[in-house]
Amino acid sequence: MAKPRSYKLLCPIARALDRIGDRWTLLILRDLHAGPARFTDLQKGLTGIAANLLADRLVKLTEDGLAEKSDGGHGVTTYRLTALGERTLDIVFELAVFGAQFAPEEDIVTPGNLRTVATTLRAAARRVDVSELGFDAAMVVDGEQIRLRIRDGKADVTYAACPDPDVVFSIGYADLLGISEGEPDTPDRHSLETRTPGKDTEFLTFMSRITRLLRDGDPATA
Amino acid sequence: MAKPRSYKLLCPIARALDRIGDRWTLLILRDLHAGPARFTDLQKGLTGIAANLLADRLVKLTEDGLAEKSDGGHGVTTYRLTALGERTLDIVFELAVFGAQFAPEEDIVTPGNLRTVATTLRAAARRVDVSELGFDAAMVVDGEQIRLRIRDGKADVTYAACPDPDVVFSIGYADLLGISEGEPDTPDRHSLETRTPGKDTEFLTFMSRITRLLRDGDPATA
DNA sequence: CGGGATCCGTTACGATACTG
DNA sequence: CAGTATCGTAACGGATCCCG
Numbered sequence: 001m002a003k004p005r006s007y008k009l010l011c012p013i014a015r016a017l018d019r020i021g022d023r024w025t026l027l028i029l030r031d032l033h034a035g036p037a038r039f040t041d042l043q044k045g046l047t048g049i050a051a052n053l054l055a056d057r058l059v060k061l062t063e064d065g066l067a068e069k070s071d072g073g074h075g076v077t078t079y080r081l082t083a084l085g086e087r088t089l090d091i092v093f094e095l096a097v098f099g100a101q102f103a104p105e106e107d108i109v110t111p112g113n114l115r116t117v118a119t120t121l122r123a124a125a126r127r128v129d130v131s132e133l134g135f136d137a138a139m140v141v142d143g144e145q146i147r148l149r150i151r152d153g154k155a156d157v158t159y160a161a162c163p164d165p166d167v168v169f170s171i172g173y174a175d176l177l178g179i180s181e182g183e184p185d186t187p188d189r190h191s192l193e194t195r196t197p198g199k200d201t202e203f204l205t206f207m208s209r210i211t212r213l214l215r216d217g218d219p220a221t222a
Numbered sequence: 223m224a225k226p227r228s229y230k231l232l233c234p235i236a237r238a239l240d241r242i243g244d245r246w247t248l249l250i251l252r253d254l255h256a257g258p259a260r261f262t263d264l265q266k267g268l269t270g271i272a273a274n275l276l277a278d279r280l281v282k283l284t285e286d287g288l289a290e291k292s293d294g295g296h297g298v299t300t301y302r303l304t305a306l307g308e309r310t311l312d313i314v315f316e317l318a319v320f321g322a323q324f325a326p327e328e329d330i331v332t333p334g335n336l337r338t339v340a341t342t343l344r345a346a347a348r349r350v351d352v353s354e355l356g357f358d359a360a361m362v363v364d365g366e367q368i369r370l371r372i373r374d375g376k377a378d379v380t381y382a383a384c385p386d387p388d389v390v391f392s393i394g395y396a397d398l399l400g401i402s403e404g405e406p407d408t409p410d411r412h413s414l415e416t417r418t419p420g421k422d423t424e425f426l427t428f429m430s431r432i433t434r435l436l437r438d439g440d441p442a443t444a
Numbered sequence: 445c446g447g448g449a450t451c452c453g454t455t456a457c458g459a460t461a462c463t464g
Numbered sequence: 465c466a467g468t469a470t471c472g473t474a475a476c477g478g479a480t481c482c483c484g
Contacts, residue, residue: 004455004456005245005455005456005476006327007249007269008269008327008329008330008331009269009330009331009333009338010326010330010332010333010395010396010399011249011252011321011333011338011342012317012318012319012320012321012322012342012399012403013248013249013252013314013317013318013321013338013341013342014249014321014338015321015322015324015326016317016318016320016321016324017248017249017317017321018321018324018327019321019324020320021245021248022456023227023243023456023457024457026235026239026243027229027233027235027236027239030233030235038465038466039465039466039467040465040466043466047229047230047231048458048459049458050457050458050459050460051459051466051467051468052457052458052459052467052468052469052470053456053457053458054467055466055467055468056456064324076465076466077465077466084323087320087323087439088320090316090319090320090439091313091316091317091320092235093316094312094313094316095234095235095238095239095313096234096235096238097234097312098234098238098242098309098310098312098313099233099234099235099236099237099238099239099240099241100234100237101306101309102237102238102240102241102286104232104237105228105230105240107230108230108231108232109230109231110232111231111233116231116233116235116236119235120233120234120235173232174232177232177234181234217309217312226474226475227457227474227475244475245475245476246476260446260447261446261447261448262445262446262447265447270477270478271477272476272477272478272479273447273448273449273478273479274448274449274450274476274477274478275475275476275477276448277447277448277449278475298446298447299446299447
């Protein structure tokens with residue numbers, strides 16, 4: 001890599017932007033927060049970022065110690081965040097809260113996968129109190145599975161299938177976003193299947209805290 | 223303005239980046255968080271951003287409702303954040319915490335003013351408990367004045383002179399950053415002048431909370 | 445002098461094609 | 465599948481000029 005543009009300022013904000021301020025970089029981090037991903041997974045989730053750009057960004061993220069190659073098993077290589085890279089989750093979360101205020105463009109392109117949803121949920125879940133909750137939920141958004149595992153006061157959200165879930169929650173992407181941005185939820189916008197009695201209530205409690213946090217941006221009011 | 227690049231994604235993170243993801247934009251917001259600024263103030267604080275870029279960015283920020291022109295008095299026009307623009311402070315703060323972990327470049331360029339310092343302090347101050355504190359402090363960093371006004375549980379930090387301060391705290395920019403990033407403070411790195419007896423202790427309490435927050439990124443431990 | 449607009453060379457981006 | 469190579473286009477960066 002030739003040395004890229006840098007602000008060369010002492011300011012910590014500029015130092016951060018030198019690492020993650022390039023176009024696409026924060027969206028790549030967003031998708032990586034959903035769990036390890038292959039090159040092609042990332043390319044799909046980012047709606048057709050040019051392959052050379054994705055390659056460049058992954059090299060830079062690796063050089064800066066935010067991401068690394070890992071063995072995904074079966075001979076495939078995956079990329080995943082390092083401990084340093086994980087620390088961008090708070091930035092990503094604040095961006096999500098801020099961005100939710102704006103109306104989407106007219107001509108939306110739909111992404112090839114919904115890693116983005118898992119990341120937004122993960123970021124929000126880390127900020128709400130789940131101390132009295134415990135369940136495994138499969139969240140099915142437009143047919144794609146997101147695994148929510150709540151236990152011991154910690155929430156783990158990953159873009160992956162959830163084996164043996166307590167509840168299965170199905171919803172469309174547009175409905176989910178709308179609800180988390182303040183639109184009223186109605187029974188026809190989602191379906192909830194309970195496999196372990198009582199866990200549905202816990203799940204709904206969790207979801208209501210998440211959506212309130214995303215709407216208000218402030219854990220204190222959630 | 224011709225329509226600029228846009229991710230055109232439904233994802234709230236992408237919607238945020240469509241507004242503030244362009245190069246320089248977040249640094250402009252950073253400087254605006256320190257208070258209303260003239261075109262030239264911004265140009266100085268950003269170490270010589272090209273004038274056309276700054277003009278473009280200000281137009282876009284205005285169109286998107288994040289900033290607006292205002293009358294700075296004496297016939298000068300200034301730019302300031304709107305209520306919507308103010309909401310980027312959490313993003314800027316998370317960037318500062320994240321960026322503080324990285325060593326600065328070898329060949330640093332020094333900015334024409336230290337608005338950046340006021341913003342970082344402002345963002346951090348908003349997250350620490352100041353309920354039992356109350357003072358007006360003039361913070362002099364490399365000769366530039368930052369006003370800290372703490373009262374009624376709220377902290378207001380602005381890049382401006384502070385008339386009649388309770389304490390005057392002087393320090394160099396590099397020292398201030400170093401201390402807030404974990405280096406030990408020593409008496410020779412700063413000077414503290416007390417004009418209202420007792421307020422120096424309050425000020426030092428405040429500063430220790432701020433630096434701990436910036437170092438750890440977590441208010442709970444501060 | 446502050447607040448830009450214009451011009452132009454350089455760099456980064458984006459789309460497509462191609463390769464191990 | 466996981467990238468590399470090429471190339472046209474758009475954005476950036478520096479300089480200069482303009483206007484009140």
